[in-house]
Amino acid sequence: MRYHTHIVSSLAVGxxxxxxxxxxxxxxxxxxxxxxxxxxxxxxxxxxxxxxSFGVAKQVNKAFGHRGFTHSLLAWGAITIVLLLQYFSPFTLGLCLGYAFHVLADYCSSQGVPLLWPFSKKRYRFVITYRTSSFLETLLFYCFLVLFIYFLTNGAIEDSSSIFLF
Structure with missing residues (x-):
């Protein structure tokens, strides 16, 4: 999934x-x-x-490859436990949810994700999948964009000033 589709889908679900x-x-x-x-x-x-990432991505890629550790339930769980137990805030809650939504979106891609890494490198994927940069992904992008706008205008923000609360 392209980065803008990850962003819009995570914002819509969030x-x-x-x-x-x-x-x-x-x-x-x-x-x-x-x-x-x-x-x-x-x-x-x-x-x-x-x-x-100032070279961090090269080091992570060298250690784990693409769609390895960072796309596993272990990585998401570790980040979630550390952030939500030690540093709970709206930002860290959003970060943990956005991370999970990314892995879920890639789970629905034709490439799948190694959910059980390091115990298994098998890539799991949903029954119905899409290919990155395909027409279906573009359609998903616009569907999530409409959903995001719908939620924003119909109940996600009770008070228009609440979006500015940290």
Whole structure:
């Protein structure tokens, strides 16, 4: 999935969560969703986040390859436990959710993800898949964009000033 589709899909699902739970949709939460939606691709030097990582992506790629450790339940679980138990905030909640949404989106791709890494390098994928940069991914992008706008305008933000609360 391309970076902008990861961002929009994570924002759409995260906004839906804010619309139907006590989670507040704030700038910090949205920033966490956005960063989290990109973070698993720190293992690919040519990814959007990889090109801005000051060489970190090359080192992660060398150690684990693309769609290895960073796309596993172990990586997501470790990040979630550390951040939410030690540094809970709207930003860290958004980051952990965005990370999970990225892995879920790649789980639905034709390449799949190694969910059980390091115990298994098998790539798991959903029954229905899409290819990166395909028409289906473009369609998903626009569907998530419409969903994001819908949630923003229909209940995710109770008070128009709440988006500015950190």
């Amino acid at each position: 906004t839906g969560i804010a619309a139907y739970t006590p989670v507040s949709f704030t700038i910090a939460y949205a920033a966490g969703l956005t960063l989290g939606s990109l973070l698993p691709d720190i293992d690919e030097p040519n990814s959007y986040i990889g090109r801005r």
